[in-house]
Each structure stands twice: as structure tokens, then as C-alpha cells.
Amino acid sequence: MAVRLFDTRSRKKREFVTLEEGKVGLYACGITPYSPSHIGHARQAISFDIIVRWLRKRDFEVNYITNFTDVDDKIISAANKEGVDFLEISNRYIDDYFESMDALNVIRADAYPRVTETIPEIIEMVESLIEKGNAYVAEDGVYFEIDTSPDKYGQLTGQTLEMVRSGAGGRVDKTGSGKRDHRDFALWKMAKPGEPSWESPWGEGRPGWHIECSAMSLKHLGERFDIHGGGSDLIFPHHEAEIFQSECCLGHDPVVQYWIHNGMVNVDGEKMSKSLGNFWTISEALENVDPLVLRYSLINAPYRQPVDFNQVMIDDSEVHHHRLVTSYGEGLSKKGSTDWRGIQWLEEATGRFESGMDDDFNTRVALVEVQSVAKRMRVLLDSERDSEEIAGAVRWISDYAGSVLGLLPEDSELLSKIQSQEIAKDEISQHVETLLLERDEARESKDWARADEIRDELTGMGVIVEDGPNGATWRIE
RNA sequence: GCACGAGUGGCAGAGCAGCUAUGCAAUGGACUGCAGAUCCAUGGACCCGGGUGCAAAUCCCGGCUCGUGCUCCA
Numbered sequence: 208m209a210v211r212l213f214d215t216r217s218r219k220k221r222e223f224v225t226l227e228e229g230k231v232g233l234y235a236c237g238i239t240p241y242s243p244s245h246i247g248h249a250r251q252a253i254s255f256d257i258i259v260r261w262l263r264k265r266d267f268e269v270n271y272i273t274n275f276t277d278v279d280d281k282i283i284s285a286a287n288k289e290g291v292d293f294l295e296i297s298n299r300y301i302d303d304y305f306e307s308m309d310a311l312n313v314i315r316a317d318a319y320p321r322v323t324e325t326i327p328e329i330i331e332m333v334e335s336l337i338e339k340g341n342a343y344v345a346e347d348g349v350y351f352e353i354d355t356s357p358d359k360y361g362q363l364t365g366q367t368l369e370m371v372r373s374g375a376g377g378r379v380d381k382t383g384s385g386k387r388d389h390r391d392f393a394l395w396k397m398a399k400p401g402e403p404s405w406e407s408p409w410g411e412g413r414p415g416w417h418i419e420c421s422a423m424s425l426k427h428l429g430e431r432f433d434i435h436g437g438g439s440d441l442i443f444p445h446h447e448a449e450i451f452q453s454e455c456c457l458g459h460d461p462v463v464q465y466w467i468h469n470g471m472v473n474v475d476g477e478k479m480s481k482s483l484g485n486f487w488t489i490s491e492a493l494e495n496v497d498p499l500v501l502r503y504s505l506i507n508a509p510y511r512q513p514v515d516f517n518q519v520m521i522d523d524s525e526v527h528h529h530r531l532v533t534s535y536g537e538g539l540s541k542k543g544s545t546d547w548r549g550i551q552w553l554e555e556a557t558g559r560f561e562s563g564m565d566d567d568f569n570t571r572v573a574l575v576e577v578q579s580v581a582k583r584m585r586v587l588l589d590s591e592r593d594s595e596e597i598a599g600a601v602r603w604i605s606d607y608a609g610s611v612l613g614l615l616p617e618d619s620e621l622l623s624k625i626q627s628q629e630i631a632k633d634e635i636s637q638h639v640e641t642l643l644l645e646r647d648e649a650r651e652s653k654d655w656a657r658a659d660e661i662r663d664e665l666t667g668m669g670v671i672v673e674d675g676p677n678g679a680t681w682r683i684e
Numbered sequence: 685g686c687a688c689g690a691g692u693g694g695c696a697g698a699g700c701a702g703c704u705a706u707g708c709a710a711u712g713g714a715c716u717g718c719a720g721a722u723c724c725a726u727g728g729a730c731c732c733g734g735g736u737g738c739a740a741a742u743c744c745c746g747g748c749u750c751g752u753g754c755u756c757c758a
Contacts, residue, residue, distance in 0.1 A: 215688095218688085235758090236758075237758085238757095238758070239756090239757080239758095244758095245758085246758095247757085247758045248758050249758090250758070251758035252758080254758090279756085280756075281756075281757095361687085363688095364687060364688070364753075364754080365687055365688065366686070366687055366688090366753095366754075367686095367687095416756085437758065438757080438758030439688090439689095439752075439753080439758085440752080440753075440757055440758065441757080441758070442688090442753075443687090443753060443754065444754085444755090445757090468758095469758070470689090470752090471751095471752070471757095471758075472758085473751080473752095476750090476751085477751090478751085478752075480757090507696085507697075508696095508697070508698090509698090511689090512689090512690085512697095513689085513690085513751070513752075515696090517696095519695070519696065519708090520696065520697095522708085523695090523696060523697095523707070523708060526707080526708070527707065527708090563698095569698085571697070571698055571706095572698065572699085572705090574698095574706090575698070575705070575706050575707085578706070578707070579706075585722090585723095586722095586723075589722070589723075650717075653717070655717055655718070658717085658718090659717095659718075659719085662718095662719080671720075671721085672719095672720085673719090673720055673721050673722090674715090674716070674717095674718095674719085674720080674721095675715075675716095675721080675722085680721090682721095
């Protein structure tokens, strides 16, 4: 079964064929570290994390690269505000990023190149573009000249030069004064006093925003590579600029075989933004939400769809995730885990899960399968039989919900938690049993007031009493 | 204005030509003094108008509404 993915450039799902048999070069645009990472970053990282996990599951050898734009206007202004070096700012928020991503169970990329470590390659690329006549040197910087390659315009957005010309009409950018045309974009910005800068043939300065990704992807993945991705807000102009730069510089197209973009995170139906006051950093969100629940909620829709982050959605995810994990834990501690192959209903679930994931990484479909396997396992667990099927289901959940979707805590962690709960239970067991006995007597004599009083007392101790057909059972919450 | 995407049951959200999506909620039942948990069952949907198909949430055309992009942004 082949993997299909939605390519932004051709605007349709295409069968995934790699340049080199069995190998995938994947570049995803990372963050500009000037403030704490937010939920949108989480979604981007998790989306690509799962794509990488799935391609590896499908036996591809994946080289996954994601970058840090560790020098730019916002970083510089944050540094000036605090009176510190710009690298102090970027390093701080890169640390924050890794901390958040580790919590969200995002597997590290194979490399995290930074702009400040790629300056020579960037300069080389800009030089080459000037030589080829695609770029020109102006007072305040070096610019890419769109008109040298008008046919490349709108490859990802479906717009043409004329559309943008008319659309942008009133608000032509006046800041890039050296530009010949407002649609040209900066490859190199000459340094203003006090700004971090590097020497170049055109004077002290720093790279423009777009060129870094062209240079870094070239450096790490070569002149052609399979997948380039990022958030959908980067499609224009960032990724279109990259197409101009890379293809003009290297002299062939396409450089990137497939462009993929994850959807944005909205909050209560509106775009998350600082000005609207509905902005969530990851660490803020994690104060109230378990990281794996957050992860669950963000893959509960296919990666290209927008996701609406709101209380209902979090509550739902909490219920679903909690049930998945507790079922898994119960199965694991009671029946262990064994190979599931050959168990028909699990084979069928596998088929649906895999074809969902093969179809543009549809995690929503995959999640439905996970939940239905968990549910069936719970039923089996209740019926106290079919150990082999339960153990198979445990392994299945571990393989798919765990390894592929990254939704489960470590087995050891889970088991020790269950164990410590058992111990806690043992400690108060006698006391609880005594009270329950008393309550049974009260119930026997239909003294409901006394019975409820005892139940309330137990609730106060964190003990949940549940009356069943064979008398009362209890557990610790 | 232009571009891209979306409009599905009370809610969230899949499916994208034929077969129960699913979960939460609701209702009925099992169990129940009550509550809770669990299980079983049930109802209920495809924005509007045309078109193409034996067959359309699913494809095509035209509307309407919403979101996003066109400036830095995952």
C-alpha cells in the first residue's frame, strides 16, 4: 500500500515516490525563537513528528531537518529591550522549545540547523543569484528580482503577478527602499548601527528571512529533496520565495518534490493572536492540561485542517485520552502484551488504521481505530476471559497508539503508577472495608441517610464507592 | 477586491459516489434506595439551487455563509 500525500503545489493528493528508493529527505520550517513557544508551534511539530514516525513505520529511512531562525528583527528588538545579546534571547527560547516538545513526546529531528551557523552557505547562494542575474545589490540590501522569473510566481498560492500587483495596490511596502519592485524580497539586509552582522561582499549585514531555508535545505538535503513543509501561514511569501531562490540558484525545478503544510490553530473560532488576547503558550496550556492530552487534541483532526482550541475540545480529549490510557494500563498490568498478528479483529483494525495513515496521514481515522480497539479490549477485560486477545490488543495499542501516534506514557511509568495506586489502596484498605461493612449494614436496614453519610466520608478520603450487582466496589481517584 | 480552504445530527468531528463513522450529550433498558461506573439498544445529519450518474455529503455549475492568506507569523 502506497503513501499518498497532499501536495500544496499541485493542490492534490499524490502518490509518494521518493527520489531515492527507500529514503526520504524532509525539511520543515521551524520557529523564530523570540518568545515562548505556543500551541501553533506544538501543532506544527506534532504534525511533522507523526509524519516522520509514519514514514519510518513504512520502512523509509527519513532524514528530518528542522531549523531555527536564530537572528531576525524580533529577536534583535527583544534583545535590545532587555539589553542582552541576541543569542541570549534565541538560546533561551530554543531551550524553551525543546522543553515543550519533549513534554509533548515529539521525537527530535535529525538536525536543527541555525541561521547563524549557515552564514557562509547563505552568502554563497546570494552571490550565485547575483551572478545569474536574479538578484541585485541596492543601498540597503540585496534583493531578489521577481521579474527575472515571473513564471515561478504563485506556484503555491495560485496567484499571478498581476493579481498581487492589483491586490497590494494601496499598501506597497515602503520600508525596503532599495527595492525596484515591491514584490522583490530581501536576500541580505545591510546592518543598521548596533545590529548583529556578518561580513559579506556587499557589506556588513545579515540574511533576509527566506534565503536561510533555501541554504539550509541545500546544505543538509542536497539539490533535490522529497518533502518540504511548514505551517500554512508560511506558504506565502516564505515558501514561494524559497522556490524562486532555490530553483534559480540551482538551475532546475522542482527542487522540492512535495510541499506539505499543516493547518493553523484557532482559539474559540478565531485565529490565535497576541492582540486578541487568546494566545496560549505551550507551558501555559500545560498548567491545566496533561501534555499527552494536548497532543491527543491536536491530532484529533487531520493535520491540514484548522483546529479549534477550546474548552470543549480539551474536555473531550481528556475523556478520550484518559480512557485509552487507563484501559491500556489495566490490560497491560493484568494480561501483559503479546503479538497480535493472526487475531482477526486486530488485523482488520490494522488495515483501517494503516490505510487512514497512508491517506495523507489521517490521524483522525487512525484515532477512531485506536478507540475501537481499546473499547473492545475493555469489553473482553470485563468478561474476564480471552487472555490472548487482550494481550494482543495491549500490544496493538502499544504499537499504534504508542509508537506511531505517541500518545502513551512509558509502560514502566504506567505500571509503577498503577502499582503505587495499589499500595495506596492497600494502606487504607482495612479502614475502607470497615466503613463499607458498616454501610452495608445500614443499607441492609434501609438506613439510607447513614449509608450516604459513610459514602460521603469515603469520598472525602478520595475513595469512590460504586455499588454493583455483587456488592460495593471501590477505587481511588 | 484576488487567492486558498471549509460548511455534516444538540456539540466535536470523520467519510468525499453505493455498505452503522466515532466520541460526548439525549432517550430507553440491564443494574439500582439514591448516586456513580459499566454494558446493551434507539433516535437524529449532510448550507441553498440546479446538473451529471442506475446511484451524490461525496463529482460539476451557480449562489450564500464562515475561516485563512495577500505585512512579521507554525
